[in-house]
Amino acid sequence: MAKDLSWQVPGDAGNLLHIGAWRFDGDGSGPRVHLQAGVHADEIAGMLVLHQLLPRLQACQDQGLLRGSVTVVPQANPFGIGQFRQGKLLGRFHEATGQNFNRAFDHSLAMQRPASNLAQWQKSLVQLAADADLVLDLHTDDEALPYLYIHRSFWPEQGLALAAALQVDVVIVWDDGGDGSFEETIINHAAPQLAATLELRGQADVSDALARQDADALWNWLCISGVIDAVATIGEWQGEVVDMGCMETILAPRTGVLVFEKYLGDWVEEGERFARIIGRPGDPGSEVPLHAAQRGRMVTGHRERLVAQGSVVAKFTGTRLSDSYSGGVLDP
Known part of the structure; x- marks a missing residue:
């Protein structure tokens, strides 16, 4: 069975907030993978994708087909998911401080004792992913084509297979961040073979059909990456690559x-x-x-x-x- 890695952090009102996380362990011969969604809590599509992927990973482990390990955090942000105001979820910014939830992870990691509940959550999320070889952070834009946001050091050698598996329309390659996003902090403080952000279309693109399509794509990518002992094929990628400064x-x-x-x-x-x-x-x-x-x-x-x-x-x-x-x- 998957190992339950769920944990709690204090909320803004002193209540305990729950983050669900599970790890599926194989025989140790494949890469370690970290998959998460919902750092911006109003970006829902990735949550459904990982929800659908979880039982498939469990079956894979039960059948002895798992070579690497896969950690899954389907809804990573317990602060933002509770910020409903007048019927709308305000999940991009922390209401108490105004901080973008996907900023300043590096500052939180540098603190021996995090100065706030938000910083404690950020530090624990980074620490959970720090030993992974492959790290994917699932996001969505407002309305968007599916696109991949990736550091130049991973493109194209490590990133091309991911772009092809997901059949993203665009790959945006970046060099310098400086904002302390989750992805940037993992790159700066760990040693991943790949760390990238997947933008799964727009915020309203949430359906079983799209989630199955994306879960199938992630499954195929896990197979060709040596995480799952199964045959998978992906098509040739024919999307567009653009430097971030040219956007x-x-x-x-x-x-x-x-x-x-x-x-x-x-x-x-x-x-x-x-x-x-x-x-x-x-x-x-x-x-x-x-x-x-x-x-x-x-x-x-x-x-x-x-x-x-x-x-x-x-x-x-x-x-x-x-x-x-x-x-x-x-x-x-």
């Missing part, structure tokens, strides 16, 4: 009704209009057109159709360094 992030110049005229996966030319914002419905003069900064493909879009000034409207791939890129992470 174009378009922000809303004003608040208003957002109307897309191009959609996920569409290609745009430099200067081409792809959306407009209507600041004052009824006033034609309040419409503001939005144009592509360079030729590229639309990878993400804003999920809500009433957008606030300064919000990310869309992200596009590009072939040259973005004029707006100043280093650091993809998202503000």
Whole structure:
């Protein structure tokens, strides 16, 4: 049977919060894997994927087909999952401090005694994954194509098989972070053969069919990585690779009704209009057109159709360094 690694951390109100985690051990001849979802608690798709993967891993262990070990944390963030306000889950930022849940993991790890309950949770999550050879953090964007976010040191040698197994549309390669994300902290403080973030489309893309598709893809990747003793084949990957600095992030110049005229996966030319914002419905003069900064493909879009000034409207791939890129992470 899987070993139960679940633990508790103190919540903001002093109550104990539960994090479910399980490890499936094989004969020790294969890699050690850490899979987690829900560090941003409002990104649900990966939780369902890992929920579906768990019984398959248990059967694999029971049948003696497991060569490596697999640790699974299907819902990693007990703080964010409880932040329902007026019917909406506010799971990206810690309500008590305003901190992005996927930031400052490195600071938490450096503390001998974490200074806060949030830091204690972060440190325990990193420590659980620290001895893994292969680490995957499952996220989703607002509305998005499936894409892989990966450090240059792992591309393409270790990452290409993962991109092919998941058949992601885009691979975004990064060099410098500096924000202390979970992935970056694992890379800086452990010695993984691969650590990457998988963006499983958009936040509303949660269904049994998509979860089965992604669980099958992860299963195939585990097989070809030598974790599971089973034959699997993956197709040739034909997606797009883009340096993070070449990604174009378009922000809303004003608040208003957002109307897309191009959609996920569409290609745009430099200067081409792809959306407009209507600041004052009824006033034609309040419409503001939005144009592509360079030729590229639309990878993400804003999920809500009433957008606030300064919000990310869309992200596009590009072939040259973005004029707006100043280093650091993809998202503000």
